[in-house]
Amino acid sequence: MINKITRDKIEKLLEEYRCASEGNERALYEIAVAEIPEMVYNSNAIENSTLTLKETEDIILHDQMLRDHEIREVFEAKNLAKVTAELLKNPKERLTNGLVLSLHKMLLTGISDDIAGRYRRGKEWVRIGAHVGANPAFVSGLMMALMEQYSQQRDSQYFLDNIAHFHAEFETIHPFVDGNGRIGRVLINQQLMNLGYPPIIIQSKSKLTDYYPLFDEYRRDSKYDGFTELFASLLMESLHKRITLLTKPRIITVSAWAKQNDIKGNVAANKAARQTIPAFRMNEKWMIASDYLPEGADVDMVMRRGE
Numbered sequence: 001m002i003n004k005i006t007r008d009k010i011e012k013l014l015e016e017y018r019c020a021s022e023g024n025e026r027a028l029y030e031i032a033v034a035e036i037p038e039m040v041y042n043s044n045a046i047e048n049s050t051l052t053l054k055e056t057e058d059i060i061l062h063d064q065m066l067r068d069h070e071i072r073e074v075f076e077a078k079n080l081a082k083v084t085a086e087l088l089k090n091p092k093e094r095l096t097n098g099l100v101l102s103l104h105k106m107l108l109t110g111i112s113d114d115i116a117g118r119y120r121r122g123k124e125w126v127r128i129g130a131h132v133g134a135n136p137a138f139v140s141g142l143m144m145a146l147m148e149q150y151s152q153q154r155d156s157q158y159f160l161d162n163i164a165h166f167h168a169e170f171e172t173i174h175p176f177v178d179g180n181g182r183i184g185r186v187l188i189n190q191q192l193m194n195l196g197y198p199p200i201i202i203q204s205k206s207k208l209t210d211y212y213p214l215f216d217e218y219r220r221d222s223k224y225d226g227f228t229e230l231f232a233s234l235l236m237e238s239l240h241k242r243i244t245l246l247t248k249p250r251i252i253t254v255s256a257w258a259k260q261n262d263i264k265g266n267v268a269a270n271k272a273a274r275q276t277i278p279a280f281r282m283n284e285k286w287m288i289a290s291d292y293l294p295e296g297a298d299v300d301m302v303m304r305r306g307e
Helices: 003-019 025-046 053-062 069-090 095-106 134-154 157-175 182-193 204-221 224-245 253-261 266-272 299-304
Strands: 249-251 280-282 285-289
Touching: 003 095, 025 053, 025 182, 025 204, 053 182, 053 249, 053 266, 053 285, 069 095, 095 134, 095 266, 157 182, 157 204, 157 224, 157 253, 204 224, 224 280, 224 285, 249 253, 253 266, 253 285, 266 285
Parallel strands: none
Antiparallel strands: 249 285, 280 285
């Protein structure tokens, strides 16, 4: 659960986003497509893939086969990119059992065909650290119930709370033999786009501090507030990115912006991470509009500098 200030900020950003989006549907699609390598890299890295962002880009954009990595990692990158691209083509598709299974089939085809596109069954138990996924005999029913609950709460619960609970419970059930984390994160974006919001990228570098511990909290206390807060921050970042790219003439690194505005680099980086400035990440670097004025800035002085 997030406070009213954050909710109001998201609503204000959404209004700006919708205004900036009018007549720019193609641009928004291209922005999302350009994000696919970064999205794939982070999601696979969360699952301990050894591919770098550059290598992931080479595989997806240039169809390169890297010989110094396991062939499975190459196909994982290719398949997840296909899944992500497919969702971008149909952002308004409703969340259904059939959609979840078709995305999973696409993800694991050519990697593990025997388990692709189906839930766990029989004796297919899974363990994630100290957590054991749901009994295979009940997985299908649990997934149907989870999707029904998500649909029923769509109008009665704050949308990020609903998505956060779904994600926490999905990963707790762990419905597949393999691919649960990647499909779970794909579904977050399916749900966001279905509601008219842009996709988000959960960062792999902070998984041990900002992501994994949230599952422990949910499984221990049934609390998913942390996921709501994480998704809210990442959604604001995604909205800031699209608003800036659609409305501003030039973007620069946050470090360069901090220097030109006499702000300490660590202070600016902290503001970016907390989304108290309209910063966003591109290629693992924080970026911002070059003409963004920090709160309390001397406008006349900035104008004299030609900003």
